Amino acid sequence: MTLLYQCPLCSKALSQQKQSLCCENRHQFDFAKEGYVNLLPVQNKKSKQPGDNLQMVQARRAFFATDHYVFLRQAIVNLICSYQPNTVIDLGCGEGFYTHAVANALAEQTNHQIYGVDISKSAIKYAAKRYKNVNFSVASIKQAPFADGTGDLLLSVFAPIFENELHRLCADNGTVLIVSPGPKHLFELKKFIYDDVQLHEPMATPNGFSLTNHTLIEEKQTIDSQVIEHLIQMTPFAWKFKDTHYQALKVHASHDVTLSFYLNEFKRA
Numbered sequence: 001m002t003l004l005y006q007c008p009l010c011s012k013a014l015s016q017q018k019q020s021l022c023c024e025n026r027h028q029f030d031f032a033k034e035g036y037v038n039l040l041p042v043q044n045k046k047s048k049q050p051g052d053n054l055q056m057v058q059a060r061r062a063f064f065a066t067d068h069y070v071f072l073r074q075a076i077v078n079l080i081c082s083y084q085p086n087t088v089i090d091l092g093c094g095e096g097f098y099t100h101a102v103a104n105a106l107a108e109q110t111n112h113q114i115y116g117v118d119i120s121k122s123a124i125k126y127a128a129k130r131y132k133n134v135n136f137s138v139a140s141i142k143q144a145p146f147a148d149g150t151g152d153l154l155l156s157v158f159a160p161i162f163e164n165e166l167h168r169l170c171a172d173n174g175t176v177l178i179v180s181p182g183p184k185h186l187f188e189l190k191k192f193i194y195d196d197v198q199l200h201e202p203m204a205t206p207n208g209f210s211l212t213n214h215t216l217i218e219e220k221q222t223i224d225s226q227v228i229e230h231l232i233q234m235t236p237f238a239w240k241f242k243d244t245h246y247q248a249l250k251v252h253a254s255h256d257v258t259l260s261f262y263l264n265e266f267k268r269a
Contacts (some may be wrong), residue, residue, distance in 0.1 A: 003135060004087065004113060008039045008145045036128035036136040039145040040119060052120040057095060059233035061126065064097045066227055072261055073098055075217050076155070076179065077105045079263060083175055085152035089115045091141040091166075092159025096127030096134060102155070103133040117141055144169055153177065167208035170268045176209060182216050182260025189232060189257060192245045202262055209266035218260040225250050228257065 005014040007023040014021040014029070021029045021037055031037050052060075063069070080088065080102050088106070090099040093116030103114040116136045118124050128136040139145045142162045149171045156166075157179040166176055181200040190197045205211045223231070228249060232241050249255070 001113065004115070004147070004150050005037070005039065005137065005145050006147050008041055008139065008143065011147075013147070014145075032125070032128070034125055034128040035132060036124050036138060038121070039137045039139040052094070052123055054122045056234060057120065057122045057126060059230045060097075060123075061095055063227060063230040063234060064095070066223075068221055068223060068227070068231075068259065069097070071219055072179070072217065072259070073101050075215075075261075075263060076157070076177070077101050079177060079265070080153055080155070081105050083153055084109065085175070086111055087113050087115070087150060087152045087171075088155060089117065089144070089146065089151040089153075089169065090155045090157075091117055091144065092156060093118050093127065093134075093136070094120070094123045096131045096136065098155065098157055099127070099134050099136075100131035103131070107133065115146075117144055141165065149174075155179075161203075161206060163206040163208065166206055167268065170209075172268060174268055175212075176206070176266040176268075178203065178206075178264045178266070180262045180264060182218055182262050184218070184258045185260040186231075186235065186237075187258045187260075188255060189228065189249075190237065192248060193237065193240045193242075200260075200262075203264055205266060208269055210269045211264065212267050213263075213265040215263040215265075216260070217263065218258065220256055220258050222254050223257050224254050225252060228255060231257075 007027050009027045010025045012023040014023050019031045029037050093099045099116040106112045114134045116134050117139050119140050121138050124136050124138045148168050151169045152171050152174050154176045180203045183199040232238050
């Protein structure tokens with residue numbers, strides 16, 4: 001299998017030579033023992049350890065060890081399988097919770113390649129160690145290490161959206177699947193920190209794309225308070241959750257929480 005990476009320094013194709021990827025300009029990137037490759041040049045880093053830190057990664061892993069997001073993962077897998085893509089790139093893949101499920105579902109399809117990209121080394125290291133059926137790389141999704149038009153299907157689950165890069169990466173007949181918060185996602189938890197909880201609006205269509213399908217999936221689930229702490233720590237409003245909020249949360253052993261998601265399908269215009 002020829003990997004589809006391109007050099008993050010000069011944009012030339014990378015070819016595998018033993019345990020390294022090399023381009024014609026002799027830029028070399030070594031595979032880690034876990035199986036991933038680091039394609040984030042030092043000069044492109046804005047901090048020493050960009051992306052989610054180990055604590056956030058561990059919180060997500062603890063939450064994903066439960067079944068609460070399985071219904072979302074299955075909906076994503078079903079949608080992607082309906083397209084029968086040859087090349088899937090999960091942009092902002094984190095620990096590979098969705099990526100490896102997609103790879104498993106497409107396992108019988110010949111000539112397919114599944115890539116997971118994230119700027120967090122902690123997340124990619126965890127993913128690559130556990131899921132050997134995905135090509136994982138540490139890289140910026142703002143400047144992804146792939147040639148123009150590489151992705152038949154681009155997946156983005158709660159990751160930052162870079163419209164120009166999505167348009168560059170997406171094949172002419174490709175699809176972009178973006179998962180965003182549904183109207184009442186985590187509504188009950190937000191009531192701990194906001195007096196007036198605002199509902200989420202559907203996301204705007206990225207420039208260069210047209211919306212082909214827009215699906216809302218939602219479940220209200222009973223979640224243990226300890227598990228809710230992990231859920232909070234993997235969300236943006238974790239920074240606003242104070243000790244007093246956690247104490248109020250622990251008054252009850254569990255809480256009913258709304259899990260709500262938009263599955264947005266876009267075609268390259």
